[in-house]
Amino acid sequence: MKNVHIKCLNNDKTNCYKAGTTLEEIAKDLKVKLDTPILGAYVNNKLREINYEVYHPKTIEFIDITRPDGMRMYIRSLSLVLYKAVNELYPRARLRIEHSVSKGTYCSVEGEELTIEDVMAIQNRMKEIIDSDTPFIRHVEESEEVIKRFEQQNQMDKAALIRHRGLLYTSFHQLEKHIGLYYGYLVPSTGYLKVFDLIKYYNGMLLQIPKRTQPEYLEEIVVQNKMFDIFQEFAEWNRVLNVRNLADINESCTNGKAETLIKISEALHEKKIGHIADMIEARKKAVKLVLISGPSSSGKTTFGKRLAIQLMVAGMKPVNLSLDNYFVNRENTPLDENGEYDFEALEALDVELFNQQLLDLLAGKAVEIPKFNFETGQRYYDGEKLQMNPDNVLVIEGIHGLNPKLTHLIPDHSKFKIYVSALTSVNIDDQNLIHTTDNRLIRRIVRDYKYRSYSAQATISRWGSVRRGEDAHIFPYQEEADVMFNTALLYELSVLKQQAEPILLEVQPNQPEYAEARRLLKFFGLFKPIQPNEIPPTSIIREFLGGSSFDY
Template sequence: MKNIEIYCHNTRSKHSYPLGTSLLEISRDLDIKMKNTVCGAIVNHQVRELSFCLVKPKQVEFFDVSHPDGIRMYIRSLIFVLYAAVKEVYPHVSLRIQKGISNGYFCELTGFGREITDKDIELVKAEMKEIIAKEIPFIKRGLLTEDAVEHLMQEGLEDKAQLFEQQGHLFTSLYFLENLGNYFYGHLLPSTNYISNFNLEKYFDGLLLRIPDSDNFDKLMEAPKQKKLFEIYEEHKDWAQLLNVSTISNLNEFTLKKQGGDIIKIAEALHEKKIAEIANIIHSRNSDIKVVLVAGPSASGKTTFSKRLGVQLAVNGLHPYQISLDNYFVDREHTPRDEHGNYDFEALDAIDIGFFNEQLLELFRGKEVQLPKFDFHRGRRYLNGDKLRLKHGDILIVEGIHGMNPRLLTDVQEKNTFKIFISALTQISFDEHTHISTSDNRLTRRIIRDSKYRGYGASETIKRWPSVRRGEEKNIFPYQENADVMFNSATLYELAVLKKYAEPLLKQVLENQPEYMEAMRLLKFLSYFKPIDDNEIPPTSLLREFLGGSSFVY
């Protein structure tokens, strides 16, 4: 029998195996030891399941659930088990995975006709544990698409079936847990017994599926109640259901019927209405509010939102002035460093908090101040002659990632502030069981913006993204519930528009680059959307901050 040669990054050595040997067999033969059980591998910079069989020479790197793709495998497999358990315990109840929240996944069970009880949850959880204990393999089977669609329809998974039909492929695949078929747009674990830790608990009017901490799999992620975030999600879910655009297949139907422009108009009008409502709240408290703080993660659209809010405040008779926290950075040599010794520009202490508060108090007292600018090339703050004095009816809009942090305004009274948290909370899902990550939405935006305005290729943006995300988890998201109001900058249509701009950039990432794997994942993700042209997106849209064509000056 012909042998093939592999290079294993884990052992840093070459090995020869018979043609058709599976990754699982190789991992066991090499006795790969990791912190957690090996659950998948990167083969030539592409993620593969352990059932994958090698027929050509390859570079292989095994990973466990602590790897980003490992935890994705774990979550998909866990949701499949949850689906199977619900179907077994309550055959006439439908499961929908609505969103990621509180470090877990919010699930709805429809068809009960009554409120979900703790007993209901315990029955489902017990069934999940029984399925896991049986060590049932997740089997991937190739099928004619028409057969896969028929199977999904029989299971009541109409959104999945419709999306499969829209792709136009002759053959496709389904995953099976015994006789139960489903699909999750990504790889799964080898079998149910790889699932070692989870919990299911009541959360508002549904369930929260809790997942392990990837750094310590014996411990579940903390699950703080995020009431404000939940409410803004629910508001936009109502919009999506009102327009019947809850999933990708729903959106694609509008596109195929040449009605993408209708979705754009309505989505933009809903944004404008929400911004106007926020401006009205601020105006009603204008006798107290002196400063509006706008914060949010990378590529959330903070800058354009601030400008649009300024327009609406002006409609209310106020005179807004915009200030960026970035101009209050400390000089480079005083910038704190992270655990790797690199400058940590996203730490709060990278901001000169004392000077910022001093200037705010001066402005509130009616004094004139010289506003700073920060030269990012020289790493120095300087005064360029811009001056500001606040008069009656004037209000400051301060944009920056730390706006929700209580340590930012040390000398300003709470009643004088109004806090707005903005993020791109993706409003549509893949289907009944697969939500779309808000991080993927923002990363797609940032890839386009970095290419257009900063000269970075997609590989560079992807390379930086994990560091950006770590900074957000540390410095931004823990404080989001401090907001007076949350604003969702995502639109129902945007990923269908971003597709046209992002795909050519992602295709430039070469196979020998480490970022190739993530680029391929994003390309597959975007492939499910039918493209919508952006010619009807208005020049004031938040998306214009990333696509270009904005009427605002940045």
């Protein structure tokens, strides 16, 4: 039997192994030690399970739960344990793993009115399954046989999705007699899942997961009542439309109802924006400042423009003011932990000048608005002045919009605060949600490529820094909002698929971002395409696709 050459990036060691040696055996031989148990590895920048067998020369990097892909493996595996526990205790109930909220994952059990005692029973059964250290087994079989398996277990949502994919073979995972359809790998066995909790939350349960940076501890619950309400509102709307899982959207593509889905989604957006404008108009005597905040690629800019139109319909006169004008000179920009300029920090803005000019504007004074040259990193003035009339309202959009320190000199009753994000409300299937961060990343990849000449590799490489900035400067303040607006559209990923896939295919196998590009391409493989013809030019998704009637 031939030997294969292996290079391990974790400790920069190389060795030769017999063809067919598993990653687990290689990790033991090379004495690879990570902070927590090894869950998988990047093999030539492709994610693989720990039992993957090596037959050709490879470069390997082992990963644990502290890496995003490791955390995804952990959560997928925990989801199958939860499904098994619920199915054993409540065989006729339907488990829905719905959305991320309060630093955990909200789950409902349809067909049962869960009590605290019920949730404790499910939690205890999960602990028993985990203590048994039962292996997760991955199978690959002919798709028709896999469909029959899921139908026999009354998992029609997964059977429908497999049919729409049209593949000859399908992989699935098995935990004893229970099976699950997952779009990535699982950990080797249930014994790896010691850190978790399950608590009663609203009408369902909150599945708590480990901190990625300190995986021996659980994420601390953060109260997000407004966020939960907006998720539930859209979940109820989806139930009315009979669109709850991806298979329902794919079905719309094949039966000619995609145009109706687009029209209804856009009408709902317009109705919600109009309602927000009415809320502001009802407080027009007090409100002089509308602050819009949200994470990257949430559609803040288009939302602000559409809100301004609705405010004018309501008889108000909005005036836009950009926070980008108030950056401090480059030499005064704070640095992050890596010594890089931290443009997301609040201190990157001249908060005192901003507040003084707000006070002057609200007092009816004319002020000369600063400008900022992003190439030179310097502030300048070009004589542009701004003055407000009594019937004007300032509309300000930016990541710090909900941070009280941004407008600390302005009384709260003069502000109306809006949080916007793409809060994906449709699932892949009952136990696989679509993460809002993936939705936003895909939007950003398409927009950066089209308008900023950034490759998918460049956008993916920056995403970690973007997410850290959001965690520090946006998410802690989202519950400060007077109202939240969900910019996600039911059909959007089916439309973005056609633009995103060719961009992702440009990421090369020798680039570290290749694994993430492959994951997103596999994700898009679940979607039937929808043509963008019926999308109106004012749609929020046009900010990313192109074809918008707004100027940016």
